C-alpha cells in the first residue's frame with residue numbers, strides 16, 4: 001500500500017512497540033545496550049552509533065525524501081559538516097553565492113585551512129555556472145529557494161549539467177519533502193535543518209542528511225558515528241512529534257503566505273515582494289515545475305527609513321522579531337542587521353539585501369488575524385508619516 005507523504009509522517013513509528021503495544025514509539029534514553037551473550041550484540045549497542053528513537057525519525061525522513069537512508073544530526077550545521085567529510089583537500093565545491101550564512105562560514109573556514117577548495121557562484125546565471133563546471137568540481141551544493149530573496153534554481157537542469165562524477169547536494173530546509181524532493185530531481189544527498197519546518201515548533205535544533213543510494217548512505221552513517229554528531233534521543237523524539245503534523249502545517253503555512261504576499265503586493269507602502277507564488281517572481285515557473293507548493297517564506301521592501309521601519313516592526317503584534325523560520329508562529333526579521341549581519345555591506349548589496357528588506361516566516365495563525373495585524377501596523381505608520389508631512393508643510 002503506498003501512502004501519501006503526509007500520512008507517512010503522521011504514522012511514523014506508530015504501533016511498532018512490541019513490548020507493551022504502545023501506540024506512539026517510546027523514548028529510549030539509554031546510552032548503551034546489553035549484549036545477549038559474549039560475542040552476540042543486539043541490534044543496538046551504543047547510542048552514538050544507533051538509537052531506536054532516532055531511527056524512527058531517520059526512517060521517516062528517508063521515506064519522505066525517497067532516499068535509501070537518513071542520518072539524523074544534532075543541528076543543520078552538523079548535517080552540512082557531515083557532508084563535507086566526503087571531500088578531499090584537492091576537491092572543489094561549487095556553492096551558491098547566496099547560500100545560508102552558516103554554510104558560507106563553514107565552507108570558507110574549511111577551505112582556508114586546506115580541507116577543500118570552494119567557489120561561490122551565481123548558479124542562476126547559466127554562463128557563470130557552465131564556466132565553473134569546467135573547473136571539474138567534486139561537489140555541487142544547491143539551496144533553493146534561497147535566503148532571503150527566494151531565488152529558485154532548476155535542480156534537474158543543474159544536476160544534468162554537473163553530471164555523474166559530481167556529488168550533488170540540495171539544502172531543502174526552506175521547503176520540506178512534502179513540497180520538493182531533490183533526490184527525485186537528480187540530487188544524491190539532501191540536507192535539512194530540522195530546526196525549521198520538519199520540527200516546526202521552534203523548540204529543537206536539529207538536522208538530517210538523506211542519501212539516495214545505499215552506498216553514499218553507508219559512508220555518511222559511518223562518518224556520523226566516527227565524528228559523533230548524531231542527534232540525541234530526546235531531540236529525535238520531539239522532532240518526530242513535530243513531523244507528524246507536517247502535512248497539515250504546510251497547507252496552512254502556504255495558504256497564509258500566498259494571501260499575505262498578494263496583500264503586500266497590492267499595498268502602496270510596499271515596494272517589492274519576493275515570493276515564488278507570485279506570477280511575476282523570476283523563479284515562478286521553475287518553482288511550479290519542481291515544487292508542489294511555494295513555501296511560506298517571503299520578503300519585501302518598503303519605502304520606510306530605518307526609524308519608520310523600527311516603528312512598523314514594533315507595532316506588529318503577531319509577527320515576532322526573531323531569526324530562524326519554519327515554526328508555527330509568524331516571525332519577521334531584518335536580514336541586514338540580523339540573519340545576514342556577518343556579510344559586509346557590499347556583499348549584502350550584491351546579494352540584494354538592502355537595509356529596507358524585511359523577511360517573514362509566515363506561521364499558521366488565522367489568516368484574518370495576520371492580515372489585520374499587518375494592516376493596523378501599516379495604518380499606524382501611514383498616519384504617523386502623514387502627521388509628519390503635515391507638520392513640515394504647516395511649519
Ligand SMILES: *Cc1c(COP(=O)(O)O)cnc(C)c1O
Nearest residue numbers: 075076077100173193195205206
Ligand atoms: C537554519 C539553516 C541551516 C542551519 O541549521 P541549524 O539547525 O541552525 O544548525 C542550514 N541551512 C539553511 C537553509 C537554514 O535555514
